[in-house]
Every structure is written in C-alpha cells, then in structure tokens.
Amino acid sequence: MSSGLTARRLILQQLTAVTQHIPLQARRTSGKGWWLSSFVRPEGDRRVFTLITEEEVAFLKRRCEEEGDEGRVILSTRPTRNIVRAVGGAALNITLSFLVSPLLALSVSLEAIRLRGLRPAALVIAPGVGLFWGAVFMAIAWYAAVQQMLLCGVHTLRAPIFYLFCPGCCWNELSCRYEYPSGVVGNSHPLLSLQAPPEKLFERAMKRETRRKRRGKRDVGYERKGGTHPSEGDDYYAILGVTRDATPQQIKEAYNRLALEIHPDRNPSQSAASQFDVLTKAYRVLGNAEKRRKYDMGGRSGVEDIGKKKRGAVRALFGGDALYAIVGDVKTGSFSQRVIDGLDWTQEELAIFRQRTLERCRDELLSVYLQPLRSEKDSKGAPALQELKGRLQRLLNTGLAREVLHAVGHEYMRVVLYGKASGPRERMTLYLNEAGPHRMRRRLDKWRHLCRIRQHTLRDSATMVDLAWYTSVEELESTARWVATSLLLDHQVPEEERRQRLEALQALAEIFITYGQSYKGANKQTMDALMNSLRDYYQQQKRGEGG
Incomplete structure (x- = not known):
C-alpha cells in the first residue's frame, strides 16, 4: 500500500471517528453520513484532488476482510465520563496535531504530484493541497480535543440527574451515551447488528497482532540452507522448506523428504530425535487445513490457543465458567487483552465484546x-x-x-x-x-x-x-x-x-x-x-x- 494512500486513509479515518460522536446529531440508520460523498470520487474523476477514490475504498475493504488491515484511529475520539481520561485524550490530540500534520501534508503533496504527473501546474498546486489536508487534520485533532472535554463535562453533569430522575438509565460503552438497557431476553443493542460476528473480530485482532510482531522482526527466508536442520524457534514453513502459498501436496512431499533425511533411525546425530519432533509438529499444523489457517493468522500462539488458556486461568481465579456466565470477564482493556489473549483489539471492538457480554449475562441470570x-x-x-x-x-x-x-x-x-x-x-x-x-x-x-x-x-x-x-x-x-x-x-x-x-x-x-x-x-x-x-x-x- 502506498504511503500516500495510507496518509489519505488516516485523515478519513480520523474524520469518520470524530463525526460519530458529534453532539446533537441524529441517530444514523446507515453506515456513513452524506458528507462522505464529498471526499470519495471515482478513479477517473481527476478534475479536483479527492481524498480517496471509490476504487481505493473497495481495495481497503478487501484488505480489511482478507487480512484484517484496518486504518487505526490515532486520535482520542470516544467520549468518556472519566475526567482524567478526557484530559489525557485532549492532550494527546493536541500533541498529535503538531506531530502528524506536517508529515501528512508532505505525504499528500507527493501523492498529488504522483497522480497529476510532473507538470508545472501540479508542482504549484500540490503543496497547497498538502497544506490544506494537513490543516484539515490539525482542525480535526483540535476539534476532537475540545469535544473530549465538552462531552466529558456534559456527561459528568448529567450522571446525577439520570441517577435521581431517570431510574434505569445507564452509560453504554458502545454508543458512548446514556441509554435505557433492554431487559428482554434475546434483545440486542441496535448497533451490534452493524458489527461483524465474534469469530470475524477475533480473526482480525489475531491478524493485526501477527502483523505487528512480524514488523518487529527481520523477515525470515523460507528457503532452507544446505546442511541446516529445523529448530523449535524456526518458522513452520521454513522448517519444511516451502513457501506460504505451497499446496498441501507440496507440503506433504517436503515432509516425507525431510523425514527420511533426519529420522533417528537414519541420522546418527544426537539431536536427530528433537529435530524430527519439530519437523513432525510443523507438518501436523501445515498439513491440517484448519490449523494452517490459524497458524497463518496468529502463528504458533494461534494454533496452540495460548490466549484461551490464559483467559481460562483468569476465569478460574474468579470462580470458573459458572460465575463467568453471569458476571463476565475481567480486565477488558486493550493492554490487558493483548497480554492475556495475545490479540490486538481496537477500542471499538472491545466495546462490542463488552456489550455482547452484558447481554449474555443478562439472559443467563434470568433464565x-x-x-x-x-x-x-x-x-x-x-x-x-x-x-x-x-x-x-x-x-x-x-x-x-x-x-x-x-x-x-x-x-x-x-x-x-x-x-x-x-x-x-x-x-x-x-x-x-x-x-x-x-x-x-x-x-x-x-x-x-x-x-x-x-x-x-x-x-x-x-x-x-x-x-x-x-x-x-x-x-x-x-x-x-x-x-x-x-x-x-x-x-x-x-x-x-x-x-x-x-x-x-x-x-x-x-x-x-x-x-x-x-x-x-x-x-x-x-x-x-x-x-x-x-x-x-x-x-x-x-x-x-x-x-
């Protein structure tokens, strides 16, 4: 993905996130507001510079579905009732406005030149376009900072009023406003119908965490060097000497060839037994379609489901599955989820899981x-x-x-x-x-x-x-x-x-x-x-x- 597209998507992502919580706005029944059409244009329409094209939107959606590649909201936009979080979020937004705006202006300028070509008119217009969208991001960041403080003050003042005069009205983390929760078994929050199922969210979070880990490491080659043998820390594809797009038949043939080479009965090396175990373990994963899919998403931790084991240990500490059914999980912050589950959740996804947990506990307690x-x-x-x-x-x-x-x-x-x-x-x-x-x-x-x-x-x-x-x-x-x-x-x-x-x-x-x-x-x-x-x-x- 080009840096220019990444920068333009970043601006659009922040703008979308901020407008979702504008005070006094009407409830949305569809995904995006009317204003989005002014930023999205067809690929062939180059009369004016557009923030993002319809073809690029389709490309980003495909990347999101296939690889969990989603643009992150770097600004603090979700309203909160906590004054400390509100002040911290506002300070973060102001800081990012000065740090990110120049980079976005430069990136968008270069992108405008790339799209228009090295013509004199483009060289004159491109800096203005970059400065404009850099200023747009700065305005978004400052507005988000003001909105954080304003909404925090409003919600803080409304809390005692709702408690005294509107019994049953609770703060909803998904919609970030006070609402009356439904007490009807089986009822779900309307916003949940717009969200992906839990399995899909889980896969996206696992893919993001895997991609983050890979960025922190040097790329591993998949061609085995002569005379080397597999070790427990190697990539499973590297152990078998195949590429990530290898067919099941190629994986099987590679395993059979290497098994004959390093089998303890044929190889006198003292480490032959451990090497053969590593090879067999790699084949059991890549030779199974479902395990291979999990490995491609989350690596070894995805196959072994280490996060599920850690979460089970936490649940056992607080009473096991029976109590979990009516009181839910603990520690649902993004950092805690990454430590326990080994997944990279967004704040929006955590709010979705929180709402689904509350509704499941409601149904379990009643029935x-x-x-x-x-x-x-x-x-x-x-x-x-x-x-x-x-x-x-x-x-x-x-x-x-x-x-x-x-x-x-x-x-x-x-x-x-x-x-x-x-x-x-x-x-x-x-x-x-x-x-x-x-x-x-x-x-x-x-x-x-x-x-x-x-x-x-x-x-x-x-x-x-x-x-x-x-x-x-x-x-x-x-x-x-x-x-x-x-x-x-x-x-x-x-x-x-x-x-x-x-x-x-x-x-x-x-x-x-x-x-x-x-x-x-x-x-x-x-x-x-x-x-x-x-x-x-x-x-x-x-x-x-x-x-």
Missing part, C-alpha cells in the same frame, strides 16, 4: 438463576431451588468464588434497593449512604494497590492475587449492576413481571451473600487453599473434555 426462584411457590419450585443451591455449593471451592458471590450479591441488593426507591430523595439517600461510599472505597483500594507495584511484586503470588482482586472486582460489580438494572428497570417489561424479577433477585442476592464471604486479603493459608481449588478445577475440566 438459569431467577426463573427457579420465581417459581418457588409452585409445585416444581422447591426442587429447582435446591438444584440452584447445589450448583452454588459445587462452585464455592473454585478460586475466589466465595468472594465474587459476596461482592455480586451486595451489588444486586443495592440495585434492588434502588428499584424500590419511590422518588429522587430516597435515591439520593441510598447513594450518599451506600452506593457512593462503596464505589469510592473500591477505587481507592484499586489505586492504592496499583501505586504499590514494584519489580518484586510480580514474583510474589499473594501480592499478585491481591492486585488481581482489587483491580478487577470493580468491573465485576459494574457488570452485575448493569445486568440487574436492565432486568428490573426496563419499562418495556410489564410492571408485574418486573415486580416478580425484583423479588427473585432479592432472594438470589441474599443466597449469594450467605454462601459468600468478603475478601480478606491473600496470605499463606488462603493461597494454599486457592491453589488446591484451582488444581481441582483444572482436573475437573480435563475430565469433562475427556468425557
């Missing part, structure tokens, strides 16, 4: 946990309630399940009290006496432990467990709060249905609190019990996979 409690008075209610308690009893010894149940149960109870409040005065009292102080304590605990991080902290298991808890429990409670609010305060649900849900959720919260316990910090005794519970959990998982 699996609240329904048995709602039918408790029926003839089938008692057995269903006992089954629910038995399910909770079985997961108590998994990681920090007791602590998670205790925290989530209290959060459910706070939402129940909020739903029972009859007016703004009672909601104000609830916030000042319960919800506000609790959230403040959570944030102070998190920042206190983050400020204590030292190099030796990463080698201390107990300290790491404390850090994981205090940096994650706030997110678990946030998920529980959104789910409970959507189920109890959605006015699309009939009033009698909401009343029954409230009673069932209150009973469930009391059960969670009874079965749970508050987090008391990690020490040697709790760490031993925690490690034993995680070991038992993994053994049960392996038996389940084997069965």
Whole structure:
C-alpha cells in the first residue's frame, strides 16, 4: 500500500471517528453520513484532488476482510465520563496535531504530484493541497480535543440527574451515551447488528497482532540452507522448506523428504530425535487445513490457543465458567487483552465484546438463576431451588468464588434497593449512604494497590492475587449492576413481571451473600487453599473434555 494512500486513509479515518460522536446529531440508520460523498470520487474523476477514490475504498475493504488491515484511529475520539481520561485524550490530540500534520501534508503533496504527473501546474498546486489536508487534520485533532472535554463535562453533569430522575438509565460503552438497557431476553443493542460476528473480530485482532510482531522482526527466508536442520524457534514453513502459498501436496512431499533425511533411525546425530519432533509438529499444523489457517493468522500462539488458556486461568481465579456466565470477564482493556489473549483489539471492538457480554449475562441470570426462584411457590419450585443451591455449593471451592458471590450479591441488593426507591430523595439517600461510599472505597483500594507495584511484586503470588482482586472486582460489580438494572428497570417489561424479577433477585442476592464471604486479603493459608481449588478445577475440566 502506498504511503500516500495510507496518509489519505488516516485523515478519513480520523474524520469518520470524530463525526460519530458529534453532539446533537441524529441517530444514523446507515453506515456513513452524506458528507462522505464529498471526499470519495471515482478513479477517473481527476478534475479536483479527492481524498480517496471509490476504487481505493473497495481495495481497503478487501484488505480489511482478507487480512484484517484496518486504518487505526490515532486520535482520542470516544467520549468518556472519566475526567482524567478526557484530559489525557485532549492532550494527546493536541500533541498529535503538531506531530502528524506536517508529515501528512508532505505525504499528500507527493501523492498529488504522483497522480497529476510532473507538470508545472501540479508542482504549484500540490503543496497547497498538502497544506490544506494537513490543516484539515490539525482542525480535526483540535476539534476532537475540545469535544473530549465538552462531552466529558456534559456527561459528568448529567450522571446525577439520570441517577435521581431517570431510574434505569445507564452509560453504554458502545454508543458512548446514556441509554435505557433492554431487559428482554434475546434483545440486542441496535448497533451490534452493524458489527461483524465474534469469530470475524477475533480473526482480525489475531491478524493485526501477527502483523505487528512480524514488523518487529527481520523477515525470515523460507528457503532452507544446505546442511541446516529445523529448530523449535524456526518458522513452520521454513522448517519444511516451502513457501506460504505451497499446496498441501507440496507440503506433504517436503515432509516425507525431510523425514527420511533426519529420522533417528537414519541420522546418527544426537539431536536427530528433537529435530524430527519439530519437523513432525510443523507438518501436523501445515498439513491440517484448519490449523494452517490459524497458524497463518496468529502463528504458533494461534494454533496452540495460548490466549484461551490464559483467559481460562483468569476465569478460574474468579470462580470458573459458572460465575463467568453471569458476571463476565475481567480486565477488558486493550493492554490487558493483548497480554492475556495475545490479540490486538481496537477500542471499538472491545466495546462490542463488552456489550455482547452484558447481554449474555443478562439472559443467563434470568433464565438459569431467577426463573427457579420465581417459581418457588409452585409445585416444581422447591426442587429447582435446591438444584440452584447445589450448583452454588459445587462452585464455592473454585478460586475466589466465595468472594465474587459476596461482592455480586451486595451489588444486586443495592440495585434492588434502588428499584424500590419511590422518588429522587430516597435515591439520593441510598447513594450518599451506600452506593457512593462503596464505589469510592473500591477505587481507592484499586489505586492504592496499583501505586504499590514494584519489580518484586510480580514474583510474589499473594501480592499478585491481591492486585488481581482489587483491580478487577470493580468491573465485576459494574457488570452485575448493569445486568440487574436492565432486568428490573426496563419499562418495556410489564410492571408485574418486573415486580416478580425484583423479588427473585432479592432472594438470589441474599443466597449469594450467605454462601459468600468478603475478601480478606491473600496470605499463606488462603493461597494454599486457592491453589488446591484451582488444581481441582483444572482436573475437573480435563475430565469433562475427556468425557
């Protein structure tokens, strides 16, 4: 891809991202606004310089679908309620306006000369075109900085108003505005219908991370040198001596030829056995169509699915799959996702996954946990309630399940009290006496432990467990709060249905609190019990996979 096209796409990407969050704009029912037509023209229309052509748009879409190659939004454009993030985002935008604008002006000028040819008129017009689009980027960056601060102030002022006078209105990370979440099982946010399925987003993130890693390394040749043998760190294609576009038959022939050469029965070398194992491992991956596809996307980590194993370990720490179904994942920031999952997510993709997680937890809580409690008075209610308690009893010894149940149960109870409040005065009292102080304590605990991080902290298991808890429990409670609010305060649900849900959720919260316990910090005794519970959990998982 030419540098000129990259620069022009970068400008268009920032412009698109900023306009998505313009205040007071009408909701969009289609993908792009009318203004985009003024920047996109046919390839043959060279009467004026266009930012991007229709043919280039089609090319970029194809690159996005096939390779996950997407232009990144380098400006901070997504509105936030956090004043620190807003100030940081505004400062970043202003800094980038001075650093990137000259580079874009130069790149677009050269691109204009390339398109028009080395004619005197082009040499005169091109610098003006470059300066114009450099100024456009600077204007976009400064507007984005102002918009960040303006929207942060607006949302900060609106938060207490919504809390007191609009019960049930929550902040939505996908649309970046306050909305009433749906409490109807199976309902999805309208913006999710415009997004790719989870599998496609996963593939794109894996391709971006793989491309980022390859850019950080020297290109590896695929032709094997005479007398060399494969090693564990080699590229699988290099191990077999084939190119990346090799056919399955070529891969098989290369494996058979090399297997005869380095087989331990034929090769007296002491390292022949290990070399043969590496060769066989490479062939098992490239000889399988599905594994080869994953390897091309994410390398060895994509085939071995290391990210899934790390994510499973994090889920096990916070109660395993049973609790994950109703409280979701923790640490959904882009850096944490890259460390745990080994994927390169965009902020938009993380918001999409967050919204889908919330809706899945809502459906799971209502159908699996609240329904048995709602039918408790029926003839089938008692057995269903006992089954629910038995399910909770079985997961108590998994990681920090007791602590998670205790925290989530209290959060459910706070939402129940909020739903029972009859007016703004009672909601104000609830916030000042319960919800506000609790959230403040959570944030102070998190920042206190983050400020204590030292190099030796990463080698201390107990300290790491404390850090994981205090940096994650706030997110678990946030998920529980959104789910409970959507189920109890959605006015699309009939009033009698909401009343029954409230009673069932209150009973469930009391059960969670009874079965749970508050987090008391990690020490040697709790760490031993925690490690034993995680070991038992993994053994049960392996038996389940084997069965």
